[in-house]
Amino acid sequence: METTLDPGKTALNTTAPKQLRVIKRGGGVAAFDASKISVAMTKAFIAVEGDNAGTSSRVRDFVAEATAQIAEAFQRRMPDGGTLHIEDIQDQVELALMRAGEQKVARAYVLYREEHARARQASGGDIQKPHPTLNVTLADGSVRPLDLGRVETLVNDACAELDNVDAKKIVDDSLKNLYDGVSLDGVATALMMTARTLVEKEPNYTYVTARLLQDNLRREALSFLGIAEEATYQEMAEFYKPAFKAYIAKGIEFEQLDPQLAEFDLERLGDALDHGRDNQFTYLGLQTLYDRYFIHRDDVRYELPQVMFMRVAMGLALNEDDREARAIEFYELLSSFDYMASTPTLFNAGTVRSQLSSCYLTTVPDQLDGIYSAIRDNALLSKWAGGLGNDWTPVRALGSYIKGTNGKSQGVVPFLKVVNDTAVAVNQGGKRKGAVCAYLETWHLDIEEFIELRKNTGDDRRRTHDMNTANWVPDLFMKRVFDDQEWTLFSPSTCPDLHDLYGAAFEKRYAEYEAMTYTGQLTLYKRVKAKDLWRKMLSMLFETGHPWVTFKDPCNLRSPQQHAGVVHSSNLCTEITLNTSADEIAVCNLGSINLSQHVVDGVFDGDKLGKTVRTAVRMLDNVIDINYYAVPQARNSNFKHRPVGLGIMGFQDALYKQGIAYASDAAVSFADTSMELVSYHAIEASSDLAAERGQYQSYDGSLWSQGILPIDSIDKLKQERGADYIEVDTSTTRDWDRIRAKLASQGMRNSNVMAIAPTATISNICGVSQSIEPTYQNLFVKSNLSGEFTVVNAHMVNDLKARGLWDEVMINDLKYYDGSLQPIDRVPDDLKARYATAFEVEPKWLVDAASRRQKWIDQAQSLNLYIAGVSGKKLDVTYRMAWYRGLKTTYYLRALSASAVEKSTVDRGRLNAVGNGSAPTPEPSAAQPAASAAPTASAGTQEARGIDDFLTGKGGSGSRAPSAGEIDELGCEACQ
Structure with missing residues (x-):
């Protein structure tokens, strides 16, 4: 640009450097303008020499020459353009004056700068440390300088007592991303975004990010409640109690909270709130709570984390004699993450509509009004946040005779299309997708079409793309x-009693019906090879992820409630096995023990676990009496049988803390002993509750009443199935005779006590591994409804640090190798074994560990199976093994095609310069957290078409199995 100093004088060319821009004191950005340097210098001379200095040729010549020199200096410094701060320019003006011997003018210029700095600081009012260049816009629209002192305090608090985190770096990097007039929320976002980018290098930054998010939560809630405009972590020690009391009043006023909460001693409960527990959250955990759990009004969250846990505790203690003491006991368990209630309980406990149950199981009758009544029940139950399992086996098959119309039935499938669309239309209270799973017995004549429901090809009117099967x-x-024998398919309209039979009785009656097909007494049937149908079941499971494989007989033969009905299906997540009928909709209430919290200094603390289980069972039993029931059949069933489902999560973290690899005998042994201890204490706790509150109504005649515990019921399964078809370890380590004696004198409060749910969401809240899952990957990006989050295995990082192996090269290697340590040469074998990821653990270890747990559980467990380098033989062996080892159910199949597996064996050591001594190579552009490019198994690919003759596929359907990267997008969130 050209700058003319005087119209009457020759123009002085002070061309600005290319694209040079200036950051102004207010945070704005403008093009470099050399004339402003001339003006500032001239004002300085006038301030010392008077007004005549402005027309003095000496002054004007000096100013022109100095301005040109300063502009040229910046041009030399940044020939390709760039950005400089206004303070840099003023420093150069001051230096030019000093070099020219103009000390008086230079001094005046310095004083001028100081005077304006003081004025800017004064305009900040009560600001601790006003930022010299940035202003923030407040909620009311007013503008004031950014309080840098508070920012530094906030970040220092967030980093307190955390190793290997740098508060100064967060502040400095965040300030570079701010602009003048940014909102307070914008400042908080910049701090969080800066901290979260560092998580992959240091896992502790996830806690830093969560603590920075707390500032937003506090400002939003405290200002809404009229407590304070904002508060630091330390100030929350004082503010939590008044915020809690104001929250209860507001929630009742807004008709969101149960008015009974106001009857508690709020002073006593407020004193019990521990603000320090806010620091336990990971960023993923806290963001999940904020987005989906905290109670809000007009999109303003006015519920703080510890307030939420106390609200849930109060909601579960409403009927207790000493409500305050029990509420504090429940709060301690929840807020410490030793135990976490299921999502519906966290959503609704203490609210005006306390739908706290997780799962509902229904049987659909074979009448049109009954079918649509069942679909209506689905809608009502889904509205109030529950996962659904529907037993469709009674509904007559395609081609069955309809007596009322003298026509033929269209079968089960058209109705399932309606169920699918209902689940989409009626989500869970506007908070999560509706989720339902349809179950069909393998002898049903519609089974072949049923297993193809999730295919992407074929008649879309006979496809269900959103529901589970x-x-x-x-x-x-x-x-x-x-035994490679034939299998006959029937319609329940001609063989209705098969639905209610199991074990030897089923086998006998099934053989009788088969005999009728040969005599002509039954004409509606189809004969197939059992292996062919099995192949098709596994083929569809591989291609579409459905239907899951669950086993009717172990669910019934080991059910404590055999005298009271039949288990006709499991639930949405395959861990609940309760009786259903036309009159009873089974209900289960879930919660999970955090095993990781019960490993102290590398040792599993059984005494602590016993105390946790006792309180957890009491909380779950309370749910039954407090719960809101959307349909009467659910209430009738729940009050009659009182089932609960206590599960576990953080199993993988508990192994890490003990230095145990998942794929090991030690892990299988821990699965056995830890579940035995949970079972031991859970059964005893329910029995003690029976002594205090009374036995459940249908107790007489149950296996419990006969002194038969879950471990004992394996004998009945062996007897009915045949010893050649089952192999289950039945060893024990506890004094079970003591428990049998207690049951004989006290009975049981609950018909069922244990079930291991997926814990897809609540494990995120607690910052531990899901349920009984192996680690998905050691470094990846997790996507869910709250956004994307970098997840890094902190246990692995700490172990690598201890060996001097955690560095930028290791981070890049992990990105390139999809979070796997296996291809990285310099990692010791013991760490490779300990931190093997889900697809690197052979499925036999998953099944073995599940078998050891199953012997202790009166219900079932959500067991995902991970199979790398999938083949028909692997699928066949894995699922046969699951049945042979006595499992009741399986859940999702996670199959990784051979091409994806081979990636980790190609170009080993490319990023491994430290390990192999080769020269370092640039990081591949494709290297990134693996979830963004998670492998899939597709029947339309060459790998899928050729996985084995076992899965013929006839060219494939083009459908794909769910990728492991989608693991947090499952319907299991409906339950937990």
Whole structure:
């Protein structure tokens, strides 16, 4: 640009450097303008020499020459353009004056700068440390300088007592991303974004980010409640109690909270709130709570984390004699993350609509009004946040005779299309997707079409793309597969009693019906090879992820409630096994023990676990009486049987803390002993509750009443199935005779006590591994409804640090190798084994560990199976093994195609310069947290078409199995 100093004088060319820009004191950005340097210098001379200095040729010549020199200096410094701060320019003006011997003028210029700095600081009012260049816009629209002192305090608090985090770096890097007039929320966001980018290098930054997010939460809630405009972490020690009391009043006023909460001693409960527990959250955990759990009004969250836990505790203690003491006991368990209630309980406890149950199981009758009544029940139950499992086996098959119209039935499938669309239309209270799973027995004549429901090809009117499906498989079918025999498909309209039979009684009656097909007494049937149907079931499971494989007979033969009905299906997540009928909708209430919290200094603390289990069972039992029931059949069933489902999560973290690899005998042994201890204390706790509150109504005649515990019921399964078709370890370590004696004198409060749910969401809240899952990957980006989050295995990082192996090269290697340590040469074998990821653990270890747990559980467990380098043989062996080892159910199949597996064996050491001594190579552009490019298994790919002759596929359907990267997008969030 050209700058003319005087119209009457020759123009002085002070061309600005290319694209040079100036950051102004207010945070704005403007093009470099050399004339402003001339003006500032001239004002300085006038301030010393008077007004005549402005027309003095000496002054004007000096100013022109000095301005040109300063502009040229910046041009030399940044020939390709760039950005400089206004303070840099003023420093150069001051230096030019000093070099020219103009000390008086230079001094005046310095004083001028100081005077304006003081004025800017004074305009900040009560600001601790006003930023010299940035202003923030407050909620009311007013503007004031950014309080840098508070920012530094906030970040220092967030980093307190955390190793290997740098508060100064967060502040400095955040300030570079701010602009003048930014909102307070914008400042907080910049701080969080800066901290979260560092998580992959140091896992502790996830806690830093969460603590920075707390500032937003506090400002939003405290200002709404009229407590304070904002507060630091230390100030919350004082503010939590008044905020809690104001929250209760507001929540009742807004008709969101149960008015009974105001009857508690709020002073006593407020004193029990521990603001320090806010620091336990990971960023993923706290953001999940903020987005989906905290109670809000007009999109303003006015519920703080510890207030939420106390609200849930109060909601569960409403009927207790000493409500305050129990509420504090429940609060301690929840807020410490030793135990976490299920999502519906966290959503609704203490509210005006306390729908706290997780799962509902229904049986659909074979009448039109009954079918649509069941669909209506689905909608009502889904509205109030519950996962659904529907037993569709009673509904007559395609081609069955309809007496009322003298026509033929269209079968089950068209109705399932309606169920699918209902689940989409009626989500869970506007908070989460509606989720339902349909179950069909393997002898049903519609089974072949049923297992293709999730295909992406074919008649879309006979496809369900949004709901889940599951096979309800009798033992007899598995025996026919093992023995390579034929299998006959029937319609329940002609064989209705098969639905309610299991074990030897089912086998006997099934054989009778088969005999009728040969005599002509039954004409509606189809005969297939059992192995062919089995292949098709596994093929569809591989291609579409459905239907899941669940086993009817172990669910019934080991059910404590055999005298009171039949288990016709499991639930949405395959861990609940309760009786259903036309009159009873089974209900289960879930919660999970955090095993990781019960490993102290590398040792599993059984005494602590016993105390946790006792309180947890009491909380779960309370849910039954407090719960809101959307349909009467659910209330009738729940009050009659009182089932609960206490599960576990953080199993993988508990192994890490003990230095145990998942794929090891030690891990299988820990799965056994830890679940035995949970079972031991849970059964005893329910029995003690029976002594205090009374036995459940249908107790007489149950296995409990006969002194038969879950470990004992394995004998009945062996007897009915046949010893050649089952292999289960039945060893014990506890004094179970003591428990049997207690049951004989006290009975049980709950018909069922244990079930291991997926814990997809609550494990995120607690910052631990899901349920009984192995680690998905050691470094990846997790996507869910709250956004994307970098997840790094902190246990692994700490172990690598201890060996001097955690560095930028290791981070890049992990990105490139999809979070796997296996291809990285310099990692010791013991760490490779300990931190093997889900697809690197052979499925036999998953099944073995699940078998050891299952012997202690009166219900079932959500067991995902991970199979790398998938083949028909692997699928066949894995699922046969699951049945043979006595499992009741399985859940999702996570299959990784051979091409994806091979990636980790190609170009080993490319990023491994430290390990192999080669020269370092640039990081590949594709290297990134693996979830953004998670592998899929597709039947349309060459790998899928050729996985084995076992899965013929006939060219493939083009459907794909769910990728492991989608693991947090499952319907299991409906339950937990």
